[in-house]
Amino acid sequence: MPVIAPTPATRRAGVPFPREGAGAGTDTGAAMTAGTTVDHLTETYRAHYRSLLGLAALLLDDTASCEDVVQEAFIRVHSARRRVRDPEKTLAYLRQTVVNLSRSALRRRILGLKLLSKPMPDMASAEEGAYDQLERDALIKAMRGLQRRQREVLVLRYFADMTEAQVAETLGISLGSVKAYGSRGIAALRVTMGATA
Structure with a gap:
């Protein structure tokens, strides 16, 4: 697990963070400013792309989704690269992000399947829907x-x-007034609706 300093932006990105106190005793000040360089991240990503793809494939069931997850992992780690205190943990960080993104993709699929499994009411045709809207x-x-x-x-x-x-x-108002207003209102609606029909 990479040792990083969490920020709200990277928390929203779904990237993992260690418990506080992890990696104590290292020179965090200097490493924090350096972080993982773009070159190092890119080299790590290229060298381990197939293994990351294989990891995603174990969690997901189609190649396109696996590729999307791995590419998204690179983007997220790239945006948080300066937070990685130990550049040697870059691969572990990429792997954990792939796992997190795969889990999220699976949750979305399960939710979609649950929604699809519910019986849908009889749907009106486009013409009927347009006519109902006009009415x-x-x-x-x-x-x-x-x-x-x-x-x-x-x-x-x-x-x-x-x-x-x-x-x-x-x-x-009185009950009699409700009845009177109601009957007059319905009569007026019939006239108006009949005129526009």
Whole structure:
């Protein structure tokens, strides 16, 4: 395990960090400023590319994903290379990042499979979906054209699924008023929707 100084950026990248106190007794000050050079990282990556690919292949099941994981590991280690205190640990750091990224890829796949395994409701065709959207838009426009009280009664009664008594209590009006506003609102909607049909 490479000895590195964690930062929020590298933590978000999913790279491993040792426990505090690991690597005590080394000259961390000088090594910290040096870190792993780009040349050293690139040479290590090129020399061990096939072994890193093999490691990913043991965890994943398709070549394309393995290549993506190994390349992503290089990018992440490259961005955090100055945090690697011991350049000799670069390969270990690359390997651990490959493992972490492979785990993340597997978690995403498992989640995707769980979602796909759920039965999907009957899907409407694109034409039906477009027609439904037009109807909803027309209804919303018609609702906006109602008197305020009529609109409030209809929204609470039919969209919030309240009883007439609950609507009366919510709006602070009588039950008779709820019925009157509701019937007038529906009549006005029928006229408006009929005119736009």
